[in-house]
Amino acid sequence: MGDQVRAKKHLGQHFLKDESIAEKISNTLTLEGYEKVLEIGPGMGVLTKYLIKKDIDLVAMDLDSESVTYLEDHFSDTNLQVLEGDFLKFELSDIFGDEAFAITGNFPYNISTQIVFKTLEHKAQIPEFTGMFQKEVAKRICEQEGSKTYGILSVLTQAFYDAEYLFTVPPSVFSPPPKVESGVLRLKRKADFSLPCDEKMFYRVVKTAFQQRRKTLRNSLKSFDLSDKLKEDTIFGQRPEQLSVLQFIALTQKLENDAISTH
Structure with a gap:
């Protein structure tokens, strides 16, 4: 050798x-x-x-x-x-x-x-x-x-x-x-690394948003079946790179709550 x-x-x-x-x-x-x-x-x-x-x-x-x-x-x-x-x-x-x-x-x-x-x-x-x-x-x-x-x-x-x-x-x-x-x-x-939202959903939101990173979230996240009320939220006028990690977590929570209230 x-x-x-x-x-x-x-x-x-x-x-x-x-x-x-x-x-x-x-x-x-x-x-x-x-x-x-x-x-x-x-x-x-x-x-x-x-x-x-x-x-x-x-x-x-x-x-x-x-x-x-x-x-x-x-x-x-x-x-x-x-x-x-x-x-x-x-x-x-x-x-x-x-x-x-x-x-x-x-x-x-x-x-x-x-x-x-x-x-x-x-x-x-x-x-x-x-x-x-x-x-x-x-x-x-x-x-x-x-x-x-x-x-x-x-x-x-x-x-x-x-x-x-x-x-x-x-x-x-x-x-x-x-x-x-x-x-x-x-x-x-992080000391607390558990997310205050569903982890799979969080991954899906982040990946879906960045797959069309030039679009606003209102357009890139259409597949999440957003209610009209949720679409008015100002966060959906932003593009994914403008959101911090904490904002992505908050966004996931909004989508979860929206799904619960509309179905």
């Missing part, structure tokens, strides 16, 4: 080669409220090496069997657990049961947004999430209302987590260098 793992384009792999940045990413975890950490896409373990020094139970998951073999060889004298698998398809309860865990990593760009959506599905178990994305994706997740890049990902994530954009990483610290800058963020779950 050679001493290097080849970066595979189809897996979206860009290996981080800058030690100081690896260390900086490892320190984005606050270690508050969990003892277990899942690292996604460890590659050749440049971030793993700093995570393993912390007082945590660390599991590294990679889809690339070459990386898995490399990590098993190079971390054999540590308590690192290495798993070969696709995070998006993996049954998370098989890793940590129902215990709380954080997620971190230098995420493969081609699945990074899906990683966030899967985290949201398991938010009851994931109090913290940090890691590296394409810069524009990291910025979008953390964006506030009023911006062109504010969208489904921003609203759904920030309904449950406080999102903070931490720092930007240049292409030159990767092998091979990606064509874009990268960005590191931290998501810390």
Whole structure:
């Protein structure tokens, strides 16, 4: 087995080669409220090496069997657990049961947004999430209302987590260098992350609104069968990117109440 793992384009792999940045990413975890950490896409373990020094139970998951073999060889004298698998398809309860865990990593760009959506599905178990994305994706997740890049990902994530954009990483610290800058963020779950409205309905409202983001909500949310009285509400004259997360929650409540009173 050679001493290097080849970066595979189809897996979206860009290996981080800058030690100081690896260390900086490892320190984005606050270690508050969990003892277990899942690292996604460890590659050749440049971030793993700093995570393993912390007082945590660390599991590294990679889809690339070459990386898995490399990590098993190079971390054999540590308590690192290495798993070969696709995070998006993996049954998370098989890793940590129902215990709380954080997620971190230098995420493969081609699945990074899906990683966030899967985290949201398991938010009851994931109090913290940090890691590296394409810069524009990291910025979008953390964006506030009023911006062109504010969208489904921003609203759904920030309904449950406080999102903070931490720092930007240049292409030159990767092998091979990606064509874009990268960005590191931290998501810390809100103290109360239960919504005061139906969660499925909330998701539907947000997705439906942003699918036609240039239209006013009165037009984009027609499929919700709005009563004439509700259509007069001033909120429906707005476009989705003008609404804060709290306003989207309030909007969902209005739609729920409208459905109850009209049917």
